[in-house]
Amino acid sequence: MTAQVPTQTAAALGAARALTCRECGADYPLDASYACMECFGPLEVSYEPSLVTRDEIESGPPSMWRYEALLPVTAGAGSRPGLQPGFTKLVRADNLAAALGARAVWVKDDSGNPTHSFKDRVVAVALENARRLGYDTIACASTGNLANAVAAAAARAGLKSVVFVPSNLEAGKIVTTAVYGGTLVAIDGNYDDVNRLCSEIAANRDWGFVNVNLRPYYAEGSKTVGFEIAEQLGWRLPDAYVSPVASGSLLTKVDKAFKEFVRQGLVEDRAYQVFGAQATGCSPVSEAFREGRDIIRPVKPDTIAKSLAIGNPADGPYALDSVRRTGGAIADVSDQEVVEGIELLARTEGIFAETAGGVVVATYRKLLKEGLIDPSAEVVLLNTGDGLKTLDAVAPTSQPTFTISPSYDDFEANYTGDNA
Amino acid sequence: MSIAVKVPTILRTYTGGSAEVTVAGATLADAIADLDAQFPGIGARVLDEDGKLRRFVNVYVNDDDVRFLEDLQTPTPDGTSVSIIPAVAGG
Numbered sequence: 389m390t391a392q393v394p395t396q397t398a399a400a401l402g403a404a405r406a407l408t409c410r411e412c413g414a415d416y417p418l419d420a421s422y423a424c425m426e427c428f429g430p431l432e433v434s435y436e437p438s439l440v441t442r443d444e445i446e447s448g449p450p451s452m453w454r455y456e457a458l459l460p461v462t463a464g465a466g467s468r469p470g471l472q473p474g475f476t477k478l479v480r481a482d483n484l485a486a487a488l489g490a491r492a493v494w495v496k497d498d499s500g501n502p503t504h505s506f507k508d509r510v511v512a513v514a515l516e517n518a519r520r521l522g523y524d525t526i527a528c529a530s531t532g533n534l535a536n537a538v539a540a541a542a543a544r545a546g547l548k549s550v551v552f553v554p555s556n557l558e559a560g561k562i563v564t565t566a567v568y569g570g571t572l573v574a575i576d577g578n579y580d581d582v583n584r585l586c587s588e589i590a591a592n593r594d595w596g597f598v599n600v601n602l603r604p605y606y607a608e609g610s611k612t613v614g615f616e617i618a619e620q621l622g623w624r625l626p627d628a629y630v631s632p633v634a635s636g637s638l639l640t641k642v643d644k645a646f647k648e649f650v651r652q653g654l655v656e657d658r659a660y661q662v663f664g665a666q667a668t669g670c671s672p673v674s675e676a677f678r679e680g681r682d683i684i685r686p687v688k689p690d691t692i693a694k695s696l697a698i699g700n701p702a703d704g705p706y707a708l709d710s711v712r713r714t715g716g717a718i719a720d721v722s723d724q725e726v727v728e729g730i731e732l733l734a735r736t737e738g739i740f741a742e743t744a745g746g747v748v749v750a751t752y753r754k755l756l757k758e759g760l761i762d763p764s765a766e767v768v769l770l771n772t773g774d775g776l777k778t779l780d781a782v783a784p785t786s787q788p789t790f791t792i793s794p795s796y797d798d799f800e801a802n803y804t805g806d807n808a
Numbered sequence: 809m810s811i812a813v814k815v816p817t818i819l820r821t822y823t824g825g826s827a828e829v830t831v832a833g834a835t836l837a838d839a840i841a842d843l844d845a846q847f848p849g850i851g852a853r854v855l856d857e858d859g860k861l862r863r864f865v866n867v868y869v870n871d872d873d874v875r876f877l878e879d880l881q882t883p884t885p886d887g888t889s890v891s892i893i894p895a896v897a898g899g
Contacts, residue, residue, distance in 0.1 A: 422894070701899065705863065
């Protein structure tokens with residue numbers, strides 16, 4: 389069944405044409421829906437063919453809105469109240485490369501976003517659509533970073549927010565959500581419990597749940613990570629990227645971004661590999677990859693990488709598709725390795741990543757060791773969040789080198805010059 | 809035997825708009841069969857051509873994901889609640 393799509397709506401939302409089921413291809417109007425009426429498959433924004441040039445992008449604002457022609461938003465998104473995220477640094481990581489015996493490594497550092505994670509990007513697109521559809525309240529189920537982003541964006545936009553999180557979240561992420569005001573609901577359960585509750589609430593409230601009924605729009609925001617990587621490399625694609633995998637959405641949308649840039653003629657078509665990174669304590673997609681399965685078996689998460697602790701990942705099957713299509717891999721690392729990954733990136737590049745970034749660095753190291761990634765490949769590692777949000781992970785191993793009285797003799801007696 | 813089934817928005821066209829309906833059956837498979845008998849066509853929305861739960865639907869029996877239980881063979885004794893929820897949310 390194909391729903392009639394009103395053309396004026398399509399015209400009002402950039403090049404977006406319809407919401408289309410990824411499983412069965414049914415089309416739906418560009419409203420607040422996320423699951424196919426026919427088969428429960430996920431709805432994704434589909435677009436009319438259109439062309440955008442490098443000049444048009446380069447003359448846009450220094451934010452993700454430079455790519456607005458490739459997003460489901462009405463023109464002028466950058467001029468409306470929002471956090472204006474994106475265009476974060478792509479850092480050449482030569483020290484890290486040397487430490488790992490790799491040739492060329494970059495870090496896409498999304499800790500530089502307004503609330504210090506890549507979630508500001510997805511929320512920005514969801515917010516635009518919440519406004520378009522007339523919602524006065526935005527809401528979400530979150531493992532923390534999204535909570536920050538929704539609460540802050542709502543404050544800037546003058547909307548109400550209702551944010552749902554697991555009650556065992558890192559203290560830092562509670563504070564960095566609650567400070568923006570709005571309603572913060574802590575739930576005695578894991579993320580999957582929170583998510584399920586939100587699906588039920590979303591069905592009965594007239595709210596814009598960014599990752600439930602607005603999810604098709606929201607997810608498109610992650611494409612801007614891929615767009616920026618290609619533009620910042622000088623309008624070309626890398627050999628590979630390594631993405632953390634929670635729901636699997638970011639990994640698949642960066643892949644989609646690369647394909648869209650190729651289709652637009654903005655970069656040369658070339659082979660690239662997609663790699664996924666999970667923490668062993670929540671690795672349902674990695675397990676499915678290792679065992680050659682298409683079906684993701686849900687797990688009960690138990691890891692310090694709480695921002696990745698989704699045991700029932702919505703886009704897991706599509707993450708597997710991207711990785712298998714490109715000859716990549718998905719691997720997982722222990723919590724100890726996550727901490728080592730955070731420390732390695734901090735000590736080689738001066739970038740303090742949250743646990744998800746530690747998962748990516750440690751997984752890249754593991755993939756190199758296991759020969760699953762070529763050390764001569766130019767690789768972009770995605771750091772999705774700021775280490776200040778997950779201090780507990782490294783606090784036990786990041787302490788003063790020594791503590792002394794305010795005495796010169798004490799200092800001389802203790803300082804050896806290479807305590808580090 | 810009485811089982812309360814929570815129906816997601818996208819399936820309420822089958823239930824005349826009802827968000828919760830009552831069915832009977834000793835297992836989840838039986839409960840879904842009765843659901844389909846009462847509301848013809850709804851079963852095929854939840855189960856695929858092979859009679860398995862569709863890839864993008866989550867079913868909970870008394871708040872537990874049935875994939876952690878016995879899937880369609882999960883027992884549904886009197887008073888059980890069943891929730892059917894689209895899987896594609898979150899993250």
